[in-house]
Amino acid sequence: xxxxxxxxxxxxxxxxxxxxxxxxxxxxxxxxxxxxxxxxxxxxxxxxxxxxxxxxxxxxxxxxxxxxxxxxxxxxxxxxxxxxxxxxxxxxxxxxxxxxxxxxxxxxxxxxxxxxxxxxxxxxxxxxxxxxxxxxxxxxxxxxxxxxxxxxxxxxxxxxxxxxxxxxxxxxxxxxxxxxxxxxxxxxxxxxxxxxxxxxxxxxxxxxxxxxxxxxxxxxxxxxxxxxxxxxxxxxxxxxxxxxxxxxxxxxxxxxxxxxxxxxxxxxxxxxxxxxxxxxxxxxxxxxxxxxxxxxxxxxxxxxxxxxxxxxxxxxxxxxxxxxxxxxxxxxxxxxxxxxxxxxxxxxxxxxxxxxxxxxxxxxxxxxxxxxxxxxxxxxxxxxxxxxxxxxxxxxxxxxxxxxxxxxxxxxxxxxxxxxxxxxxxxxxxxxxxxxxxxxxxxxxxx
Ligand code: HMG
Numbered sequence: 107x108x109x110x111x112x113x114x115x116x117x118x119x120x121x122x123x124x125x126x127x128x129x130x131x132x133x134x135x136x137x138x139x140x141x142x143x144x145x146x147x148x149x150x151x152x153x154x155x156x157x158x159x160x161x162x163x164x165x166x167x168x169x170x171x172x173x174x175x176x177x178x179x180x181x182x183x184x185x186x187x188x189x190x191x192x193x194x195x196x197x198x199x200x201x202x203x204x205x206x207x208x209x210x211x212x213x214x215x216x217x218x219x220x221x222x223x224x225x226x227x228x229x230x231x232x233x234x235x236x237x238x239x240x241x242x243x244x245x246x247x248x249x250x251x252x253x254x255x256x257x258x259x260x261x262x263x264x265x266x267x268x269x270x271x272x273x274x275x276x277x278x279x280x281x282x283x284x285x286x287x288x289x290x291x292x293x294x295x296x297x298x299x300x301x302x303x304x305x306x307x308x309x310x311x312x313x314x315x316x317x318x319x320x321x322x323x324x325x326x327x328x329x330x331x332x333x334x335x336x337x338x339x340x341x342x343x344x345x346x347x348x349x350x351x352x353x354x355x356x357x358x359x360x361x362x363x364x365x366x367x368x369x370x371x372x373x374x375x376x377x378x379x380x381x382x383x384x385x386x387x388x389x390x391x392x393x394x395x396x397x398x399x400x401x402x403x404x405x406x407x408x409x410x411x412x413x414x415x416x417x418x419x420x421x422x423x424x425x426x427x428x429x430x431x432x433x434x435x436x437x438x439x440x441x442x443x444x445x446x447x448x449x450x451x452x453x454x455x456x457x458x459x460x461x462x463x464x465x466x467x468x469x470x471x472x473x474x475x476x477x478x479x480x481x482x483x484x485x486x487x488x489x490x491x492x493x494x495x496x497x498x499x500x501x502x503x504x505x506x507x508x509x510x511x512x513x514x515x516x517x518x519x520x521x522x523x524x525x526x527x528x529x530x531x532x533x534x535x536x537x538x539x540x541x542x543x544x545x546x547x548x549x550x551x552x553x
Pocket of ligand 1: 139140141142143145146147191227228229267268269270271304314315316317319320323352353354355357358436438470471472
């Protein structure tokens with residue numbers, strides 16, 4: 107067992123190369139007000155894969171850039187775990203395809219590397235980090251690092267209420283000892299229950315009870331927070347600089363944030379200061395029946411979210427984590443990892459020295475499970491964040507018309523036969539290259 111710090115050494119993000127503008131393109135075609143998306147859900151655009159992109163190309167392109175930038179060779183990697191809920195094979199894991207792609211570009215091979223695929227809706231990316239952390243802490247890694255890749259095409263059926271929250275992209279992360287970016291806490295909290303709110307029973311697009319899924323997200327996150335406090339101790343808002351949460355759409359995090367703030371200010375100096383304006387938080391023991399207590403709690407929360415204390419905390423701690431999500435939509439397994447990058451990137455842009463600051467990271471997957479842990483920003487974090495090229499990628503996306511969006515959606519629908527021309531030209535990246543004799547997908551690198 108090693109007690110060296112373990113965490114995320116480096117991150118790369120790869121976005122799908124197409125963009126659907128929700129206010130300009132989607133809203134008018136759906137007969138909706140643009141504000142429903144930009145203000146209500148907090149989303150401005152979604153990323154989509156071009157016709158030659160899929161979960162393998164996006165994941166391999168993110169991992170390729172990461173290995174290239176860090177000067178890594180296959181021999182430096184002892185494990186490749188892919189988290190996805192868009193897999194196209196029930197047996198052969200996506201990590202084998204990605205390793206195959208990377209072997210086209212690097213000397214040596216990944217024959218020594220343990221590969222797998224993690225499934226638990228959007229929380230699987232965090233679970234893969236967890237597996238890598240445990241593997242390193244157990245000293246089974248022989249000095250090697252782990253590659254964790256969260257990759258999804260988060261598409262919904264046409265006209266599903268979730269259609270506006272779609273997205274596609276991949277996040278590759280290097281988990282290692284003495285990490286450059288963030289160290290992970292050993293302490294974790296879980297909230298996990300058998301729920302039927304979002305699932306894909308042998309089908310490509312999800313069956314979703316959207317309104318219920320929002321309630322389940324909030325309930326499981328609350329459980330995870332309470333469970334974290336059992337091992338990590340009581341959390342105070344001043345204990346952490348950023349709160350990156352799973353972001354299916356920014357409005358979801360807005361709902362969760364006020365509940366989290368209410369919880370972590372309970373019994374603190376902040377609750378006392380707020381009492382002058384909005385009173386103390388209702389306590390269950392002061393009420394005869396549950397309904398009256400819940401009503402009082404809802405009234406308090408409504409007032410809380412308008413207070414300066416809360417608004418300042420939200421702007422400083424939560425809002426910066428949502429910048430990228432607003433432009434790309436839900437990336438399922440990658441979403442919370444995009445939120446972490448988004449928050450750190452905004453600190454870097456503000457010239458803030460974040461070394462030693464803590465992040466309270468809240469991951470979530472439907473079905474349903476939430477996980478909360480703490481991360482501590484490491485000395486070389488700025489070099490890692492400065493190396494990202496996500497702004498350039500977002501800027502270069504092809505802006506789809508609504509008709510083109512419909513075609514692209516069909517092109518990624520396994521049930522539709524569609525031959526749509528690509529919208530962008532591949533340039534220095536892996537692309538889908540057709541089907542093999544056993545139904546496998548084939549890939550090649552385009553210079
Ligand atoms: P909807 O029914 O189309 O939208 O879908 P709505 O009518 O509820 O409006 C959304 C918000 O916009 C509301 O705000 C409206 O008031 C507001 P709220 O009351 O909730 O605060 N609004 C406006 N605001 C300003 N100006 C306007 C305007 N019009 C409306 N003109 C729903 C919403 C979330 C149900 C839908 O998008 C959906 O089904 N999404 C997919 C499921 C989802 O994302 N669930 C989130 C929690 S579950 C999760 O995160 C897991 C997941 O990532 C999957 C996984 O784990 O694998 C999804």
